[in-house]
Amino acid sequence: MVVSPKFRTILLFGMPGSGKGTQGVVLGHLPGVVHISSGDLFRRLPKHGELGREVVSYTSRGLLVPDELTIRIWKRHVQILTLQEEIAPGSTTLVLDGLPRNFAQAEMLDSVLDVLQIFHLKITDIEAAKDRLAARALRENRLDDINEEVVRRRLQVYNEETIQTLRFYDPALIYEIDASQTPLKVHSDIVQRLCELETDRRHISEPPGFIPEPNSQPQPASAK
Numbered sequence: 001m002v003v004s005p006k007f008r009t010i011l012l013f014g015m016p017g018s019g020k021g022t023q024g025v026v027l028g029h030l031p032g033v034v035h036i037s038s039g040d041l042f043r044r045l046p047k048h049g050e051l052g053r054e055v056v057s058y059t060s061r062g063l064l065v066p067d068e069l070t071i072r073i074w075k076r077h078v079q080i081l082t083l084q085e086e087i088a089p090g091s092t093t094l095v096l097d098g099l100p101r102n103f104a105q106a107e108m109l110d111s112v113l114d115v116l117q118i119f120h121l122k123i124t125d126i127e128a129a130k131d132r133l134a135a136r137a138l139r140e141n142r143l144d145d146i147n148e149e150v151v152r153r154r155l156q157v158y159n160e161e162t163i164q165t166l167r168f169y170d171p172a173l174i175y176e177i178d179a180s181q182t183p184l185k186v187h188s189d190i191v192q193r194l195c196e197l198e199t200d201r202r203h204i205s206e207p208p209g210f211i212p213e214p215n216s217q218p219q220p221a222s223a224k
């Protein structure tokens, strides 16, 4: 049996409004890094198609889209990107935001993801998260951010279900970041951690065709 290599993956975790999308988009600009947001995938589905209508029937109520459907849509997207040679397991690092969102999804993705790092963007002030969602509702015209009841349910789903997903992974992979900081400071914390990983010789971002030297550890300043 041929076993396909897994995608090196960084997971962005955090409650709605914690800034996963903002950080994911910026990281996705690095060479060799591709950002995939499950929420964006769902919003891009044609609204009048069968899939789009089914998805909206859940997202509009603040509920999770069923696992089988979520994973099917995600895998189809990854397959298209792979066929278009925009990504390849072994050379691309995926930054996933919004997925996996529960324990079952983590299990379903385990055979395709090699999770290198999980950033848990923590917000303790729920009111601050709600304010961010209200601002995003206007900026991005997101209906699910406008309705207070829908927002309340999404936060509840996060606290009851999504946060449990972290138990699936080795605690050593999880890095907590204070998401109430400015986006730039959150980004700086993420980049600092990723640089530490690179010095551990697990490369996150590589220019196309870049082949790391077998002993390319950074030299101390005195050796230069």
Ligand SMILES: Nc1ncnc2c1ncn2[C@@H]1O[C@H](COP(=O)(O)OP(=O)(O)O)[C@@H](O)[C@H]1O
Pocket (backbone or CB within 6 Å): 015, 016, 017, 038, 039, 040, 042, 058, 059, 060, 062, 063, 064, 065, 066, 070, 097, 098, 099, 100, 101, 105, 144, 154
């Ligand atoms: N992995 C997932 N599984 C099930 N539903 C999801 C998943 N990702 C996103 N969704 C649905 O899409 C909605 C929007 O998700 P997202 O854009 O990530 O926003 P946020 O993190 O602010 O809630 C979620 O409220 C949920 O209904």
